[in-house]
Amino acid sequence: xxxxxxxxxxxxxxxxxxxxxxxxxxxxxxxxxxxxxxxxxxxxxxxxxxxxxxxxxxxxxxxxxxxxxxxxxxxxxxxxxxxxxxxxxxxxxxxxxxxxxxxxxxxxxxxxxxxxxxxxxxxxxxxxxxxxxxxxxxxxxxxxxxxxxxxxxxxxxxxxxxxxxxxxxxxxxxxxxxxxxxxxxxxxxxxxxxxxxxxxxxxxxxxxxxxxxxxxxxxxxxxxxxxxxxxxxxxxxxxxxxxxxxxxxxxxxxxxxxxxxxxxxxxxxxxxxxxxxxxxxxxxxxxxxxxxxxxxxxxxxxxxxxxxxxxxxxxxxxxxxxxxxxxxxxxxxxxxxxxxxxxxxxxxxxxxxxxxxxxxxxxxxxxxxxxxxxxxxxxxxxxxxxxxxxxxxxxxxxxxxxxxxxxxxxxxxxxxxxxxxxxxxxxxxx
Amino acid sequence: xxxxxxxxxxxxxxxxxxxxxxxxxxxxxxxxxxxxxxxxxxxxxxxxxxxxxxxxxxxxxxxxxxxxxxxxxxxxxxxxxxxxxxxxxxxxxxxxxxxxxxxxxxxxxxxxxxxxxxxxxxxxxxxxxxxxxxxxxxxxxxxxxxxxxxxxxxxxxxxxxxxxxxxxxx
Numbered sequence: 025x026x027x028x029x030x031x032x033x034x035x036x037x038x039x040x041x042x043x044x045x046x047x048x049x050x051x052x053x054x055x056x057x058x059x060x061x062x063x064x065x066x067x068x069x070x071x072x073x074x075x076x077x078x079x080x081x082x083x084x085x086x087x088x089x090x091x092x093x094x095x096x097x098x099x100x101x102x103x104x105x106x107x108x109x110x111x112x113x114x115x116x117x118x119x120x121x122x123x124x125x126x127x128x129x130x131x132x133x134x135x136x137x138x139x140x141x142x143x144x145x146x147x148x149x150x151x152x153x154x155x156x157x158x159x160x161x162x163x164x165x166x167x168x169x170x171x172x173x174x175x176x177x178x179x180x181x182x183x184x185x186x187x188x189x190x191x192x193x194x195x196x197x198x199x200x201x202x203x204x205x206x207x208x209x210x211x212x213x214x215x216x217x218x219x220x221x222x223x224x225x226x227x228x229x230x231x232x233x234x235x236x237x238x239x240x241x242x243x244x245x246x247x248x249x250x251x252x253x254x255x256x257x258x259x260x261x262x263x264x265x266x267x268x269x270x271x272x273x274x275x276x277x278x279x280x281x282x283x284x285x286x287x288x289x290x291x292x293x294x295x296x297x298x299x300x301x302x303x304x305x306x307x308x309x310x311x312x313x314x315x316x317x318x319x320x321x322x323x324x325x326x327x328x329x330x331x332x333x334x335x336x337x338x339x340x341x342x343x344x345x346x347x348x349x350x351x352x353x354x355x356x357x358x359x360x361x362x363x364x365x366x367x368x369x370x371x372x373x374x375x376x377x378x379x380x381x382x383x384x385x386x387x388x389x390x391x392x393x394x395x396x397x398x399x400x401x402x403x404x405x406x407x408x409x410x411x412x413x414x415x416x417x418x419x420x421x422x423x424x425x426x427x428x429x430x431x432x433x434x435x436x437x438x439x440x441x442x443x444x445x446x447x448x449x450x451x452x453x454x
Numbered sequence: 455x456x457x458x459x460x461x462x463x464x465x466x467x468x469x470x471x472x473x474x475x476x477x478x479x480x481x482x483x484x485x486x487x488x489x490x491x492x493x494x495x496x497x498x499x500x501x502x503x504x505x506x507x508x509x510x511x512x513x514x515x516x517x518x519x520x521x522x523x524x525x526x527x528x529x530x531x532x533x534x535x536x537x538x539x540x541x542x543x544x545x546x547x548x549x550x551x552x553x554x555x556x557x558x559x560x561x562x563x564x565x566x567x568x569x570x571x572x573x574x575x576x577x578x579x580x581x582x583x584x585x586x587x588x589x590x591x592x593x594x595x596x597x598x599x600x601x602x603x604x605x606x607x608x609x610x611x612x613x614x615x616x617x618x619x620x621x622x623x624x
Contacts, residue, residue, distance in 0.1 A: 088518075089518075149576050152579035152580050163524070
């Protein structure tokens with residue numbers, strides 16, 4: 025038997041530092057590990073003793089790409105713990121802000137980091153030379169997402185205008201109205217990028233996924249709903265601990281998320297889309313159909329298309345919310361008085377479900393914090409995808425197999441920095 | 455952190471976007487690139503803050519490289535200040551004419567590996583470079599967590615600030 029090792033020591037075009045190690049003995053896959061060596065960051069520990077109102081600002085620092093996910097999930101959890109009922113206007117503005125994050129994060133990943141895989145190119149610079157109009161469109165769309173975050177959140181990276189209960193100040197109507205023409209342009213641009221990407225040659229691959237995401241009877245979930253799954257789970261965020269578990273594995277500085285029975289599950293765009301297709305706008309549904317997508321997508325390589333469908337939806341949804349914008353007054357709802365209690369928050373980060381829970385003492389100080397980012401939850405499924413893809417592509421030479429493995433990981437847009445709160449690849453054929 | 459990041463009554467809401475690639479370009483814009491909370495990586499923001507205090511059009515940029523491309527639409531002359539990790543002595547200064555190819559290995563790691571070099575080369579391929587692009591690098595020694603600059607980096611930053619003031623404030 026010939027042993028073979030495929031190893032990538034530092035994965036490119038992912039956020040943070042991780043590696044891949046695959047060991048083959050002939051055609052038998054002996055080991056397949058997605059390793060995260062980005063140092064652990066101990067956020068949950070240093071939140072202890074902090075005041076409840078500090079959690080959104082501190083946890084937003086977990087990620088420069090998806091700070092709103094942390095702000096929104098922690099705010100939600102604190103609001104539940106303290107009995108704060110935010111107004112529909114504040115909820116809508118928070119949702120529009122979160123749309124900005126989906127737009128900029130998904131567009132950066134799809135166009136600049138993931139698309140090169142399908143074009144046989146090394147980087148966004150090469151796409152810019154081959155398809156400049158596509159990259160111009162993507163950059164302008166990403167800027168639109170950033171601008172939404174700036175106008176509503178005060179700045180694009182680690183927004184400063186958000187707080188438990190709502191916003192420090194309500195954005196002026198004129199600044200919001202000035203966004204509308206670009207939002208109208210953006211919905212069509214996202215559709216055009218989706219259709220461009222639909223012409224890629226996608227590897228044949230089907231995953232047998234247990235999809236987990238928020239679900240909601242009326243809207244495509246972003247910051248609302250229960251946690252549902254393709255195998256019948258239907259729970260409130262507060263019931264998280266009864267169904268999910270995180271465990272330490274030696275190869276990763278990020279905890280691995282599992283169902284309580286030890287099985288892997290998948291969170292993120294494919295899961296949201298599969299569980300909530302009917303809640304997408306008719307125009308976003310039409311783009312999905314025009315891209316050749318069914319109502320459930322199980323080919324993870326096509327996640328790039330689902331991301332662009334979600335971008336179209338997010339642009340349309342932000343426009344819908346902001347067209348009817350009335351500055352929320354007050355801009356935030358204050359807690360009556362600090363009190364002991366526990367709160368849970370679950371929102372849909374671009375990469376998937378972002379769950380927070382906090383226990384507070386009578387002074388409103390954090391006694392215990394739990395932060396579960398999407399990439400931690402997806403690690404076991406990423407390893408399962410890698411094992412499946414390697415087994416199906418043993419005929420490929422080492423270089424091609426290595427690239428296919430990296431692509432399999434980039435399907436997830438993994439945020440390693442969040443998860444250590446992660447890539448190198450080794451294929452070992454001996 | 456509560457004191458420094460408490461209620462932000464003075465939050466200003468930036469102007470809404472104008473047409474992305476059709477703006478009038480005039481004047482100079484200085485962007486200090488980096489993360490002020492990662493020691494010497496913060497040298498760009500440090501320089502930008504001092505220049506802004508002196509009234510120059512300067513600001514920090516801590517996001518990914520695509521924001522640098524966006525900034526190219528704002529001025530005829532874009533000046534970038536960034537920490538380098540080229541292996542030179544700490545505080546070593548370098549200056550690149552951005553109209554020439556920029557080596558990717560030159561700058562310190564940036565989010566999603568879409569950094570200054572990628573931004574400049576992508577902009578070049580798209581025909582978005584401003585009329586003039588100057589890139590000042592200061593070699594960092596320490597990129598660990600914390601708001602501080604190593605002594606040789608602070609010295610180099612001071613010298614660069616004086617030079618840029620002389621060039622643009624006069």
